[in-house]
Amino acid sequence: MTREAVARKKLARIRAGAPVRSLDLFAGCGGLSLGFHAAGFALRGAVEFDPDAARSYGLNFHGGERAHSLARDITQTQPQDFAKELKLGPVADAFDVLVGGPPCQAFARVGRPKLREIDAHPQAFRHDPRARLYQEYLRWIDICQPLAVVVENVPDVLNHGGQNIAEEIGEVLEEKGYVCRYTLLNAAFYGVPQMRERMFLIAFRREIGREVTFPAPSNWLVLPPGYDGSRAVALKFLKGLLDDAHDYAEPPTASRDLPRAVSAKEALQDLPPIFARAELASGSLKRGARRFDQPVPYPKVRKLSAYARTMREWPGFEAPEDGLKDHVIRYLPRDFDLFARLNAGDQYPEAYRHALTMLAERVADLRARGQVVREGSTEYGRLKDAIVPPYDVGKFPNKWRKMWPDQPARTLMAHLGKDSYSHIHYDSAQARTISVREAARLQSFPDGFVFSGTMNPAFRQIGNAVPPLMAKALAQNILIALRGKEAQDDHVGERTAAAV
Template sequence: MVVLDLFSGAGGLSEGFFRANSTFVAHIESDKYACETLKTRTSYWKLKENNNLSIYYDYLLKKITKEQLWELANISDLEEVICKEISEHSFDNLVYKIKNNLKKTQHKKIDVIIGGPPCQAYSIIGRARMKNSIENDHRNYLYKYYVKFLNIFKPKIFVFENVPGIKSAGNGKYFNDLKKSIEDIGYSIQIKELIASDFGVLQNRKRIIIVGFKIKKNKKYSYPIFEKIENKNYFVKDVLSDLPKINPGEKIEGLNKYTKKTNSYLKMANIRDVNFNILTQHETRPHNNRDREIYKEAILAWNTKRERLCYKKLALTRPELISHKNTNSFTNRFNVIKENTNASHTILAHMAMDGHYYIHPDITQLRSLSIREAARLQSFPDDFYFEGPRTSIFRQIGNAVPPKMAEQIAKKIKELVIQDF
């Protein structure tokens, strides 16, 4: 299955397609650090294919640099990760590079195009934050380039993912134009809102997943039936239980740092293999004492009353902790990860700016989630290494499609490609 990955981000969706043994002709992404993450993960898969993962593990243990890793994995031979914004200016050059990669890999055509443009311009939260400036945001129209790639490479199937808000953004104008544009170039478009918790991810994350089929005569098309994985026997605490306690602003990495053996959920979700014992990026952001006291109140409210902390009520009971006069604006700012539930609330890119919405449930730690914990709740495996500063990494994680969800999607798409649907 030959795949082109557009607006790749850190590679959550492509991780699922890697697991389905896909060949990528390119990952196209504009963010520098996300591109470095893609290069590192591409190195992992190439080394795994050649039974040479010891090189990758040397990188995780900081014995070699990322540049040495990329060189040893020979990823420079094919410009598979293209760090470039998709625009009118870059489009023709990107098409040239993709066609050149096809020749180098000796593949005649692309079977599947995956990806989705940045969702900030479509998400309800993004629209609220950006207000009137949202109308002039160029990201509203990036879907047009997705359609142009479809029209040039004409894959059998495509997978377009985005936030549920894409259907209502611009009063439906963008979505309706996307749908019509795709149908006009000869694709049957099928749309559903899926939730990550149906696919073995312990998170209530909703995504619009559009699947399109190149139309053939006398052929009827329906939405693929993706295999679901029930979460009823797993709890959020299963994601966190084997990681060491850590203070705000600290980092714990290296061999033999896990406090327990892996568990059935971590194995099922491909997060931590039985033999994997290298902990990386268990790193937290710093917090001041006032915020940590608020975290304590939030954890107590949930543990004793099953209530979410209300900042306005806190102003009455603990006025010394209040830093914002307008308490109405921060009513739902603080949120604890519910360890005894089957799915956490959604991990968002906003985590890069504020950890208050992702408070670790252990009252002895009083901190927000570490990078590794957030990645795990998104179902990223522990051997997935994110490049860049902490803020960028949280953004990469929050923007991603959960790899376990992507894996279930990719399995079915590969089956359809082989069957030629």
């Protein structure tokens, strides 16, 4: 059967009312999949290399079934074997939509001619490992023959060493029979309490007969200069390319009559408070791995924000009745007092100055008690190490940030798995970095979504994910095109997905 015939067959099936079946590559714990699931898509499978993330995916979407929870190396996985293992039938008929985002490092310095060579010669990647993951992504598209493709990545792919990788991906897909568009979208415009800017590329088979569009914003926000500046740099680069960026689409505009973007306080204020200094003093907060085995009940709250209610009542991922088991924080005894001193928006230079003030106050207090502590002495050095962070202000200006309560949080990164100083809680009384569950809230994961592993792997999974509410907005837009209708009832989609 020709590719055109396969596309028409899949499209007819969907437009007759059958569920739209998705496959998630480079899936992580499943942020994209959760959004597509919420829009009514049937999740048929995922490929993910990280064992903790793969277990999270299987646990949340497939009841922990072993076949859906295994870590898989995409370079060692054959699509036909994958479909057979999951009992999905012929691979070319198993999936309607393919979503994911190959790591951008795989695209570095691989130009258009090289990409076409890689696409045309399946073994070419063996001679150029930089392009291997990109080639694998194309290989799965070739074999699975999806009606639609979604690619997510960092904004830098628009100017990666002078290359526009998104445009190059689009060109390769267009040669395969797709219509492509890409743009930059910020999650804060789509109900996510986080200013997360990402590139999204969507491709439709030409048989669908629809132009690619991107979802209209649901929320409004004036982005801080750093975000506006980054976007301006990317757009300036694109405009300089003229016709060489013909697949680029301007981001949909958010109007001021929309609801304001969800703030960090709206996202987190109903969660149990964690008073770090009090817990440290009582001995309940100790050094060691944070395991998710102690439920913490929700506090009584007079009124939930609309966002908190969404996170607690997400269909299929409702809040656990016995409380939250991953509402845990890092053990940072040196810094809890310093966190309390910070003002909203303070970054590392301000934190360092506050710490030097605290050191001076401590030295003055000791001198008032008759203990002389001279600068440069062993005792002074010991005090400084116990109060002042050791990082160079010039090298790490953005290492720390205390969140603004009335704004969305800044971008959560995978680096959360190593430390979470980039997201210090806005409440000075709690004086701490955010918990795993709070990071999940800021990324729009519902309270019933479970992360496999301990604290550090969970933070990493969250930082790597696509915000599910952002993914849902994209999925709803794609569903309209595939169904061939102008509106869809989410509940109809949910019922048909559950029937698969």
